[in-house]
Amino acid sequence: MAMAAHSVDIATTLWGMEYSIHECPKKHAENLVALFPGVDVSNMLVIPTCQNSDVDLVKTGEPIEQEKDRLLERFMKWAQFVCDKLNKEGHFSDYIDPCSGLPMVNKNNQCVYGEVDALSTLLGYQTTNSGCCKVILHPKWGTSVYPASMFTKAPKDVFLAAVKSAEDALA
Numbered sequence: 001m002a003m004a005a006h007s008v009d010i011a012t013t014l015w016g017m018e019y020s021i022h023e024c025p026k027k028h029a030e031n032l033v034a035l036f037p038g039v040d041v042s043n044m045l046v047i048p049t050c051q052n053s054d055v056d057l058v059k060t061g062e063p064i065e066q067e068k069d070r071l072l073e074r075f076m077k078w079a080q081f082v083c084d085k086l087n088k089e090g091h092f093s094d095y096i097d098p099c100s101g102l103p104m105v106n107k108n109n110q111c112v113y114g115e116v117d118a119l120s121t122l123l124g125y126q127t128t129n130s131g132c133c134k135v136i137l138h139p140k141w142g143t144s145v146y147p148a149s150m151f152t153k154a155p156k157d158v159f160l161a162a163v164k165s166a167e168d169a170l171a
Contacts (some may be wrong), residue, residue: 008123014167015074019049021156022122032151034111035103039092045152045159048119049075050136053144058130071146072098079150080104081166082159091154098148115147 010020024032024044032041051071055064079095083105086093094105101112116134119125126137138145152159 010123013078013163014171017049017051017075017078019047019150019163020123021159022046022048025121027121028118031111031113035109035113036092036094036106036151037109039106040153043153044092045154045156046118046122047150047152047159048115048122049148049150050119050138050141051075051146051148052138052141053146056142056144057146058135058143068146072148075146075148076104077170078166079148081169082150082162083152085162085165086152086154086159089154089158091152091158093150093152093154095150096148098146113149115149118149119147 008020008022010018012018022045024041024046028046029041032044051074053067053071055067057064057068075098083093083095087105094103096102096113096115097104098115101114102110103113116127116136119136120127125139127134128137130143135143136145136147137143154162
């Protein structure tokens, strides 16, 4: 489960969610144009996140569904807080509902964002197949990982200040 040769700074929130900040690669730009119609995606930051799960999320059953719900709720609260702050400051920001792959702020389309492909491209994480689904292999957590993404046109320092505000407010 080694990570590809990508040199990216990965930060961690107070509760252990990893995130990294990437300028939108050309490979992603076309997808983001479809995801956010009418938005200039130049200078868009792509922020993939990963939360370590207490269980292997490839398995099935009630405990797995409860864990997915817990991680979903935590990401959604954090992402909504950060995006609300950035949008109020005049910076385009949105986040993806990990269950549907659809944007949560700009809901004017049905284009789905592929979290697994994004983590593979942006961080070089390996993937594996589980039934009919492609899943991420986190270099430390394997398939005990819950990925979700956020996007913003805010400068990196403004985004980081919003993350700090979210941590202070949601701690």
